[in-house]
Amino acid sequence: MPEDLSTCSLEEVITTQAENRAWSKELRLKSNALVNSRLAKTISQDEYTATRKVTHEETTECRRRAAILVNEILGRTRASR
Numbered sequence: 001m002p003e004d005l006s007t008c009s010l011e012e013v014i015t016t017q018a019e020n021r022a023w024s025k026e027l028r029l030k031s032n033a034l035v036n037s038r039l040a041k042t043i044s045q046d047e048y049t050a051t052r053k054v055t056h057e058e059t060t061e062c063r064r065r066a067a068i069l070v071n072e073i074l075g076r077t078r079a080s081r
Contacts, residue, residue, distance in 0.1 A: 001065050004071045006066050013076070017069040024062050 001016055002008055008016070034055065038048040 001069075005068070008077050009075070013069060013072050017066070017073065020062060020065050020069060024059075024066070027055065027059050027062060031059075 001020070005013055015032075031052075034043075034048065034051055037043045038045070043051075
């Protein structure tokens with residue numbers, strides 16, 4: 001995601017939002033696979049915990065980006081009314 005969204009067109013911001021949504025879906029699938037791996041005991045508790053921490057950090061970043069993008073889109077669409 002670009003640091004300064006003000007230099008992006010609305011279409012580019014919407015495209016970035018779609019990419020972020022795809023990343024969110026990927027993270028959910030990864031998280032489900034991780035849980036399934038642990039339930040099947042194919043990974044250790046330590047590996048699960050370490051990977052879960054990284055996944056949580058990625059999810060937090062994805063949500064942060066989603067909020068920024070929604071605010072940017074709403075700001076632009078309200079301004080154009």
